[in-house]
Amino acid sequence: MSKVNAIALRELKNYFVSPLAYVVAALFMAGVGFLFYAILLSTREASLRALFQNMAVVFLLLVPSLTMRLLAEERKMGTIELLMTSPLTDAAIVWGKFLASVIYLAFLFLLTGIFPLAIIMVGGKPEIAPLLTGYLAIFLMGASFMAIGLLASSLTSNQIVAALIAFTVSLIIWLLPAIGSVFGSPVSEGFQYMSIIQHLENMARGVLDSSDLLYYFSLIGACIFLTVRSVNVYHWR
Amino acid sequence: MIAVENLSKLYGDRIAVDDVSFTVKKGEVLGFLGPNGAGKSTTMRMITGYLAPSAGKITVGGFEVKHEPLKTKALIGYLPEIVPLYPEMSVRDYLKFIAAIKGIPGREQRERIAAIIRRCWLTEYADRLIAHLSKGYRQRLGLAQALIHNPPVLILDEPTSGLDPKQILETRELIRSLAGDHTVVLSTHILPEVQNVCSRVLIINAGKVVAEDAPERLEAKLKGAQTIHLEVRAPQDKLTVLLAGFPGVRTAHAHPKGQEFPDMVAVDLDAEPGDDMRARLAAAVINAGWDLLELRAARLSLEEIFLKLTTDEVASPAEIKEVASVQG
Numbered sequence: 001m002s003k004v005n006a007i008a009l010r011e012l013k014n015y016f017v018s019p020l021a022y023v024v025a026a027l028f029m030a031g032v033g034f035l036f037y038a039i040l041l042s043t044r045e046a047s048l049r050a051l052f053q054n055m056a057v058v059f060l061l062l063v064p065s066l067t068m069r070l071l072a073e074e075r076k077m078g079t080i081e082l083l084m085t086s087p088l089t090d091a092a093i094v095w096g097k098f099l100a101s102v103i104y105l106a107f108l109f110l111l112t113g114i115f116p117l118a119i120i121m122v123g124g125k126p127e128i129a130p131l132l133t134g135y136l137a138i139f140l141m142g143a144s145f146m147a148i149g150l151l152a153s154s155l156t157s158n159q160i161v162a163a164l165i166a167f168t169v170s171l172i173i174w175l176l177p178a179i180g181s182v183f184g185s186p187v188s189e190g191f192q193y194m195s196i197i198q199h200l201e202n203m204a205r206g207v208l209d210s211s212d213l214l215y216y217f218s219l220i221g222a223c224i225f226l227t228v229r230s231v232n233v234y235h236w237r
Numbered sequence: 238m239i240a241v242e243n244l245s246k247l248y249g250d251r252i253a254v255d256d257v258s259f260t261v262k263k264g265e266v267l268g269f270l271g272p273n274g275a276g277k278s279t280t281m282r283m284i285t286g287y288l289a290p291s292a293g294k295i296t297v298g299g300f301e302v303k304h305e306p307l308k309t310k311a312l313i314g315y316l317p318e319i320v321p322l323y324p325e326m327s328v329r330d331y332l333k334f335i336a337a338i339k340g341i342p343g344r345e346q347r348e349r350i351a352a353i354i355r356r357c358w359l360t361e362y363a364d365r366l367i368a369h370l371s372k373g374y375r376q377r378l379g380l381a382q383a384l385i386h387n388p389p390v391l392i393l394d395e396p397t398s399g400l401d402p403k404q405i406l407e408t409r410e411l412i413r414s415l416a417g418d419h420t421v422v423l424s425t426h427i428l429p430e431v432q433n434v435c436s437r438v439l440i441i442n443a444g445k446v447v448a449e450d451a452p453e454r455l456e457a458k459l460k461g462a463q464t465i466h467l468e469v470r471a472p473q474d475k476l477t478v479l480l481a482g483f484p485g486v487r488t489a490h491a492h493p494k495g496q497e498f499p500d501m502v503a504v505d506l507d508a509e510p511g512d513d514m515r516a517r518l519a520a521a522v523i524n525a526g527w528d529l530l531e532l533r534a535a536r537l538s539l540e541e542i543f544l545k546l547t548t549d550e551v552a553s554p555a556e557i558k559e560v561a562s563v564q565g
């Protein structure tokens with residue numbers, strides 16, 4: 001476990017020495033802030049749900065740029081050879097990377113915490129339950145995008161390609177209901193369940209349903225599992 | 238300490254390592270010598286568990302790499318050919334990270350890092366960013382990384398590449414000081430390196446072991462060998478016949494000197510070790526009634542011997558057999 005922490009810590013430092021982390025944080029804040037402001041202006045009513053949806057869009061666009069280097073860079077630089085010849089399992093390497101990503105995500109969330117606070121300060125009375133479940137959902141969604149990005153980064157040593165794969169896969173999972181609607185029921189209902197945005201909407205209503213949680217956890221779990229497999233294949237080149 | 242049995246590696250359908258077997262005893266320093274592309278790095282990557290072999294078996298410290306990789310990896314310190322560094326980290330932070338992933342307990346880390354920084358001559362650079370280190374210092378840091386957990390086995394892929402002459406001497410001294418307590422396998426394509434630090438040499442070419450011996454013995458066997466360069470005004474066919482039957486000549490390549498020198502023949506011949514035939518050769522040419530224009534003996538340097546062994550066109554199978562004491 002301390003080895004996973006070591007990997008995560010190095011990765012996290014790497015996030016914060018590169019300007020990218022700050023650029024993304026700034027873009028994220030600006031994006032969310034602007035959307036939030038627009039929502040306040042247009043509806044004169046602090047609608048957190050719309051805020052969450054818009055945060056999701058910002059994530060979809062920005063997360064691939066955060067995750068693209070995770071494994072691709074180690075391969076490009078040859079440092080993956082160091083990790084894979086140290087007494088570490090391939091899974092420890094992958095979990096370390098994922099942990100760092102989730103911690104970075106948590107950092108972004110701390111920053112956006114000021115927006116709901118602002119609503120309360122200006123006298124808005126957001127319902128606490130949807131606020132909390134919405135935040136949880138958007139966090140899980142961000143973590144899912146991170147896991148997809150990590151998987152994409154394991155597939156190539158080219159960071160740009162990794163980012164494109166991550167973005168495309170995330171977008172497809174987002175748009176599954178639209179794709180599914182072509183087929184009609186029951187296929188479309190299946191696609192509906194598999195859509196990443198559907199569960200966000202459920203949770204932003206303030207209902208904590210185990211099927212929504214299960215969805216995010218299985219998506220993350222599947223991506224981690226596939227990433228470990230994909231890293232394992234490096235031994236077999 | 239290390240046993241490699243019938244190891245092979247294919248990249249696609251290209252064979253990089255071809256049925257290699259050898260063992261390394263505890264405390265030995267084994268040198269892998271071979272030209273670029275011989276398969277040295279590939280073999281090392283399989284021993285360290287980075288690449289999976291296509292066939293064969295490797296054990297390190299009694300554990301099979303395939304079945305107990307975490308145990309064998311814990312025994313090995315590895316310096317890859319491309320030194321694995323994170324440019325955005327400082328030397329100290331990097332070593333801290335290495336200490337953690339190698340499983341050095343937290344309370345010992347500080348002391349170990351300080352010791353390895355001193356041992357690898359990095360003291361003045363401890364708080365420098367890796368991105369700002371010169372090639373030589375990166376190589377030293379790579380070595381520090383391999384040594385930090387004091388592993389019983391060291392696999393060093395071209396440990397002196399990119400160093401200046403002074404650094405090379407220091408690094409060789411360091412490697413020599415490791416012998417005895419540590420089992421070391423190092424690779425190089427530079428001969429003096431193995432002469433200086435290794436107790437045994439394995440010459441690898443095109444994925445195969447072509448020779449294996451102690452460096453002094455390899456040298457002794459080969460040092461006596463000489464080549465003789467000869468220029469004679471004579472009919473080429475008759476000269477070839479004379480040389481083919483001449484006692485002490487192993488091989489002779491005769492060829493016309495060129496268009497400006499009609500009826501002149503140049504010959505490069507390999508002589509048996511320890512047999513100075515120049516006087517006899519000169520007499521034979523004169524007796525045949527030809528003009529002897531040049532006769533020059535060239536001692537084979539170790540570099541040339543090495544080239545002979547590792548260049549297919551030049552090395553004859555007989556020579557290889559003569560040199561190889563264990564492997565054919």
Ligand SMILES: Nc1ncnc2c1ncn2[C@@H]1O[C@H](COP(=O)(O)OP(=O)(O)O)[C@@H](O)[C@H]1O
Nearest residue numbers: 237248253271272273274275276277278279280
């Ligand atoms: N990842 C790889 N993919 C395909 N071929 C490779 C790879 N690595 C090495 N090779 C080939 O395998 C052979 C042995 O390479 P290597 O082990 O690096 O030799 P050395 O270290 O002795 O210079 C070379 O012909 C090289 O081109």
Ligand SMILES: [Mg+2]
Nearest residue numbers: 277278279318
């Ligand atoms: Mg090499």
